[in-house]
Amino acid sequence: MRPIRWEEHTVVPWRNGGGTTREIALRTGPGGAVLWRVSRAAIAADGPFSRFPGLDRILVPVAGEGLVLTVEGRERPTPPLAPVAFPGEAEVAARLTAGAVEAFNVMAARGAWTASVEAVRGGRLELAGPGADLLHLTTGESWLREGEAAALDLPGGAAGVLARLRPL
Numbered sequence: 001m002r003p004i005r006w007e008e009h010t011v012v013p014w015r016n017g018g019g020t021t022r023e024i025a026l027r028t029g030p031g032g033a034v035l036w037r038v039s040r041a042a043i044a045a046d047g048p049f050s051r052f053p054g055l056d057r058i059l060v061p062v063a064g065e066g067l068v069l070t071v072e073g074r075e076r077p078t079p080p081l082a083p084v085a086f087p088g089e090a091e092v093a094a095r096l097t098a099g100a101v102e103a104f105n106v107m108a109a110r111g112a113w114t115a116s117v118e119a120v121r122g123g124r125l126e127l128a129g130p131g132a133d134l135l136h137l138t139t140g141e142s143w144l145r146e147g148e149a150a151a152l153d154l155p156g157g158a159a160g161v162l163a164r165l166r167p168l
Helices: none
Strands: 002-004 010-013 021-026 034-043 053-061 069-071 074-078 085-086 092-096 102-110 113-127 132-137 142-146 150-167
Touching: 021 132, 021 142, 034 053, 034 113, 034 132, 034 142, 034 150, 053 074, 053 113, 053 150, 069 085, 102 113, 102 150
Parallel strands: none
Antiparallel strands: 002 142, 010 021, 021 034, 034 102, 053 085, 053 102, 069 074, 069 092, 113 150, 132 142, 132 150
């Protein structure tokens, strides 16, 4: 597993100009097309999300008190460490419920990759299989596994999310 330090993240402006995200890891294919992308964005105000046609998205609040996502007109309360999946081309807006939120975001190219995200709290993680696994703690620390199997022991008080990215 390779650690990814906070200062290694590339700061990228949102497509809609509403803020920035810290890109944790990115894999591209021929012509620079996104195969998958993992990032952490600060959401400081209510507003619409950028659209990413052809990508499936998963968002998880990792700092702050959560928010309410409206996906294609349907409200979805999103508490801390609760993943919400939606298509990248969907009309999505966020409403903050108790101040700013930082959100872990995973995008995967539909038809080429799949992604899943789960909350983790301390303990041993066994990571294996094709593709990649990216562990991101609420503190901002991240580890990426691509290729060989790996195990990671998290301290009992650690909390975060584990993204599993697999080729189809």
